[in-house]
Amino acid sequence: MDLLADLDRRGLIHDSTDRAALAARLDGGPIGVYVGFDPTADSLHVGHLVGQLYLRRFQLAGHRPFPLAGGATGMVGDPSGRSDERNLLDLETLRHNVSRIEAQLQRILDFSPGRYQARLVNNADWTEPLSLLNFLRDVGKFVTINQMLAKDSVRSRLDSESGLSFTEFSYSLLQANDFRHLYEHEGVEMQAGGSDQWGNIVAGVDLIRRSLGKAAHAMTHPLVTKADGAKFGKSADGAVWLDPDKTSPYQFRQFWMQVDDVMVGRYLQMFSLRPLDALTGVLDEQTGAPGKRVAQRALADELTELVHGAEALAAVRAATDVLFGGDPMLATEATLAAVAREVPASKLQSAALVDLVGVLVGTGLASSNSDARRTLQQKGFRANGVVLTEDSQLTGLPRLHGRFLLLRKGKTNHHLVEIS
RNA sequence: GGGUCGGUACCCAAGCGGCCAAAGGGAGCAGACUGUAAAUCUGCCGGCUCAGCCUUCGUAGGUUCGAAUCCUUCCCGGCCCA
Numbered sequence: 001m002d003l004l005a006d007l008d009r010r011g012l013i014h015d016s017t018d019r020a021a022l023a024a025r026l027d028g029g030p031i032g033v034y035v036g037f038d039p040t041a042d043s044l045h046v047g048h049l050v051g052q053l054y055l056r057r058f059q060l061a062g063h064r065p066f067p068l069a070g071g072a073t074g075m076v077g078d079p080s081g082r083s084d085e086r087n088l089l090d091l092e093t094l095r096h097n098v099s100r101i102e103a104q105l106q107r108i109l110d111f112s113p114g115r116y117q118a119r120l121v122n123n124a125d126w127t128e129p130l131s132l133l134n135f136l137r138d139v140g141k142f143v144t145i146n147q148m149l150a151k152d153s154v155r156s157r158l159d160s161e162s163g164l165s166f167t168e169f170s171y172s173l174l175q176a177n178d179f180r181h182l183y184e185h186e187g188v189e190m191q192a193g194g195s196d197q198w199g200n201i202v203a204g205v206d207l208i209r210r211s212l213g214k215a216a217h218a219m220t221h222p223l224v225t226k227a228d229g230a231k232f233g234k235s236a237d238g239a240v241w242l243d244p245d246k247t248s249p250y251q252f253r254q255f256w257m258q259v260d261d262v263m264v265g266r267y268l269q270m271f272s273l274r275p276l277d278a279l280t281g282v283l284d285e286q287t288g289a290p291g292k293r294v295a296q297r298a299l300a301d302e303l304t305e306l307v308h309g310a311e312a313l314a315a316v317r318a319a320t321d322v323l324f325g326g327d328p329m330l331a332t333e334a335t336l337a338a339v340a341r342e343v344p345a346s347k348l349q350s351a352a353l354v355d356l357v358g359v360l361v362g363t364g365l366a367s368s369n370s371d372a373r374r375t376l377q378q379k380g381f382r383a384n385g386v387v388l389t390e391d392s393q394l395t396g397l398p399r400l401h402g403r404f405l406l407l408r409k410g411k412t413n414h415h416l417v418e419i420s
Numbered sequence: 421g422g423g424u425c426g427g428u429a430c431c432c433a434a435g436c437g438g439c440c441a442a443a444g445g446g447a448g449c450a451g452a453c454u455g456u457a458a459a460u461c462u463g464c465c466g467g468c469u470c471a472g473c474c475u476u477c478g479u480a481g482g483u484u485c486g487a488a489u490c491c492u493u494c495c496c497g498g499c500c501c502a
Contacts, residue, residue: 227458254456261457291455298446325455374464378450410449414455 003061007219007275010269012054016219017205025189025217026063030115032188033058034066036123036178036197037105039074040089043243044104046255047233049303050221050270052108054192057273059109059116066188067105071098071124073175078200079153079168098122104242108306119186123178126185130177139177141183142210143203148172151199172203179204182214190217224270227260231363243309249308250316250342254302254412257293257320260285272302314341320344322406323414328384333401336416340404347414353394353405353419363415365407375409382408 004023007013016022025031035046035051041418044052055065074094086399102120109118142285148154148169157164182188191201201218208216233240240255241247247255259267265283272279278316286295303394305313319342322331331339331354339345346363353359357372360381366372373390375381381388399405405417 137431257456259457261455290457293455293457296457320456366454367449368467369485370467370470373470375450379465380450410451 002181003057007057007221008278010255011266012050012221012270014220014222015198017202017217021215022190022217022219025407026061030063031058031190031217032064032066032182032186033190034068034086034121034179034182034188035192036068036070036073036175037101038070038078039101041096041239042093042097042100043241043246044101045233045239045241047224047239049307050224051193052272053273054221055118056108057194059118060273062116064116065109065118066182066186067109067118067120068182069098069105069120069122071095071122072127073123074098075124076143076171076174077168078175079157079164079173089339090102096282096309098124100243121182121186123174126181127174127177128366133257135173135177137347138211139173139180139207142207143173143176147206150213153199156270172200175200176203176207179216180207182210183208183214184212186324190219192219192221194223195220195321196223210338221270224267227262244308244312248342249304249312250319253300253304253313253316253320256303258412261290261294264299268295271299274302319343323408328400328406329398331400333391336404336406339406339414340416340418343414345418347418347420350395356388356390356392356394359394360407360409363407365409365413365415380409 002023002025004013004019033055035055037048037051039149044349052067055067059065071094074089074097075091103124105120106118106373110116111118111120120130149158154169156163157168177187179191191204193201198218198220201220205216207212226232227275233347239247240252242252244252254384256267265286268279268282269276280294285292301313304316308316315338316336319339322328322335322339323343344364346358348362352362356376357366357369360366360372361377365381366375376388376390376392379389383392383394384400385408386397394405397405399419403419405419407415407417410413
């Protein structure tokens with residue numbers, strides 16, 4: 001199917017420059033496309049996945065993706081969607097973040113040599129050498145303050161208490177300059193991003209037209225939201241990161257497994273790289289029997305494999321089968337060892353088992369002794385599938401393969417204890 | 421700088437001398453239903469050696485048999501005046 005039509009049907013087009021012109025250009029042969037990622041943290045999170053996958057979709061359709069790490073723009077801070085001035089990160093943190101993010105950007109795209117080879121760029125490379133005077137002459141001259149003031153992101157901040165610093169005000173100029181630089185030197189003719197980036201992206205399109213007399217293209221995707229309108233990608237413990245050290249592959253997959261029914265179809269279309277035709281079967285099955293969660297499973301498996309690899313996915317699935325499948329007593333020893341690597345786990349001396357409340361707090365399943373007792377009274381804890389009460393003795397319970405005790409709080413919180 | 425109103429638990433917000441570990445709502449946790457969903461219902465929601473005790477109502481003192489509640493100091497925030 002035609003790329004634009006595909007993106008459209010997936011609900012991935014929020015805004016675009018002249019659609020017909022863009023379609024004609026895409027038909028004309030490979031085009032360079034860029035998406036920028038700001039290094040505000042040392043890892044990307046699931047919210048960034050849409051942008052990364054956008055690039056991948058273009059690559060699969062025969063175009064050249066340019067993921068951009070905002071080493072320069074990250075120093076300034078994007079005012080879009082912010083009600084307060086950003087705190088600037090120090091240089092060292094920023095460099096660290098950029099290097100971590102660069103590694104993550106290399107995962108989803110194909111960087112092997114060829115016509116469609118992805119290329120990672122960092123805007124610090126051309127922004128740092130830029131002198132202030134040249135910037136004012138080559139960028140500033142083409143932009144009117146009137147236009148900049150008209151932007152929503154600027155206007156809302158002008159009325160606010162905290163105001164808007166000149167630094168953040170200038171942000172969109174830097175991003176516009178990025179686009180022009182990539183246009184001139186790398187043949188990048190299109191920029192994509194979230195709908196909150198529309199203003200910044202168009203600033204680049206304008207700059208290219210005014211200074212080079214050329215037409216560039218732009219397209220944004222809708223920001224992903226949850227069923228209740230809340231920000232996507234936040235779990236109770238914070239953002240869901242792509243870095244396995246910050247969010248384990250198990251937690252990552254769980255995040256997708258627990259997606260609301262009402263959103264899962266939409267997410268599958270937005271995030272899956274599989275052809276839409278291949279998704280209709282899954283979506284039909286989901287609608288017919290939502291309890292089976294086939295859509296959640298498909299989504300979770302595909303993204304976990306994409307971000308963490310096939311091996312990690314296999315390990316996580318094996319663990320999940322034990323945790324959410326049948327009787328843990330039936331799990332093999334190898335599987336339990338895998339579980340130990342995927343869910344929170346700890347080792348305990350068998351003497352420590354005497355203190356039930358102590359164990360529950362020690363594993364982090366309960367936040368305090370009071371919490372542990374309370375949840376026990378509410379039948380919230382299980383060990384090896386058996387409900388615990390305040391009088392339960394962990395000591396007497398049969399251990400899985402002689403040394404494991406699988407604790408569970410509620411339905412989804414597990415902890416594996418290895419007894420020595 | 422002057423005046424004024426305010427700072428209560430994770431968030432919002434009542435309380436305005438004892439019945440206050442502190443109403444109500446939200447968030448969160450557990451249970452029931454079901455499906456690792458949503459909605460709904462029920463319970464919980466400072467801590468502990470848990471029929472009791474300890475520590476909390478911006479901070480530090482004071483009045484009182486007794487203070488989140490009254491007085492004073494200081495810190496922070498809103499508004500008004502300069």
